[in-house]
Amino acid sequence: MQDSKKEIISWSLYDWANSAFATTVMAAFFPIFFSAYWSMGQDASVSTFFLGIANSIASLVVAALAPFLGAIADSGSYRKKFLIFLAFLGAAMTSCLFLLRAGDWVLAIVFYVISCIGFSGGNTFYDSLLPCVASEKKVDFVSALGFSLGYIGGGLLFLINVLMYLKPALFGLADSVQAVKVSFLTVGIWWLVFTIPLLLFVKEDNGGKKVKISESCKNGARDILQTLKCLKYLKTTTLFLISYWCYIDGVDTIVRMATDYGSALGFSSSSLIVALLITQFVAFPAALLYNLFGKKIGTRNAILVAIIAYCIITTLGVFMTKEIHFYLLAILIGLFQGGIQALSRSYYTRLIPKNNSAQFFGFFNMLGKFAAIVGPFLIGIVTLITKSNRVGLLSLIILFAAGGTLLLKVDESKASKEVERFEEKIARA
Secondary structure, rough: OOOOOHHHHHHHHHHHHHHHHHHHHHHHHHHHHHHHOOOOOHHHHHHHHHHHHHHHHHHHHHHHOOOOOOOHHHHOHHHHHHHHHHHHHHHHHHHHHHHHHOOOOOHHHHHHHHHHHHHHHHHHHHHHHHHHHOOOHHHHHHHHHHHHHHHHHHHHHHHHHHHHHHHHHHOOOOOHHHHHHHHHHHHHHHHHOOOHHHHHHHOOOOOOOOHHHHHHHHHHHHHHHHHHHHHHHHHHHHHHHHHHHHHHHHHHHHHHHHHHHHHOOOHHHHHHHHHHHHHHHHHHHHHHHHHHHHHHHHHHHHHHHHHHHHHHHHHHHHHOOOOHHHHHHHHHHHHHHHHHHHHHHHHOOOOHHHHHHHHHHHHHHHHHHHHHHHHHHHHHHHHHHHHHHHHHHHHHHHHHHHHHHOOOOOOHHHHHHHHHHHOOOOOOO
């Protein structure tokens, strides 16, 4: 039932659950631990290259599978089942990082890639459940609530993990290395525990459909081709997807590569971790406040403001030389990160047919993850060639500029008419 408080909170808590992976693992400890422990002895530019490749491989797999799995989920109403499976996969592989020893960089990449697949793939089905729990009137608020809870939940566990890292003896741990390993284990447990409310209380609207999984697979393959055909009738939706593909690349790449960039500039691990904590706790209220900002100036305009802000942040990042600069940039990122993600997700719900939400969110996440293939790879390869992390970072400006330019051409009222005509066409068929 749409707008049920229990379902809204239960749905939003999945952001609380899996954001621990995004903060403790993806943004913080994995990049630091990968270069300092698992791939010790490697040149910083080589470590950055391998980290970028790992992120790109994970994104490529998710990008390839997302529309197919989304189509299957819509066909047989298996969104929750796929979400739970992928959450368990991601949590289990994250926990396995606890077992690795110094020099095990190949296994570290394998476990990390599979964890990212669980994280990103699960988000396809998580996002597709948004229209089931929220009406169009509340969709912006609920989307922002999910992101804000994600920031505070991921931030709380990250804070505990940071204390474990800085003061391992207080937690009965031998040293900071053991503390980081135990942190990976806590993320896996946290992820699973806070997925339970969604499993128990969020009802999936299947429109009366009840199809066997084998039949859903056949329907899913057929629906991929159908969705591609649909997009030619939904030109405004397609334009937004391309725009999103460009600008979210920069956002995701900054999240994944920021600590590696700071480390390459010689900043201490503790300062990088503090900066990430700053981002998390600034982003918590900022995500909700940015929703109000979006209502005041319009959702599309608020996304455009965030894109411009990211262009400025990227440029400032190229020239930073001190740790205080990293802290200030962390504050700026926190102000816009949750807002651009939440409003992009909720804005997209206005541009797609409601009865095919998982299928279309499959393409939404597919394009987002295809972008995350380009960004980390671009930074990695440019850094390797030029031996300059600053030049690698600067390349992201192109993606933000392209995304903003295309978004200016997206007309929501035109999209609504296209969706209406498309649904009428489907009803007549």
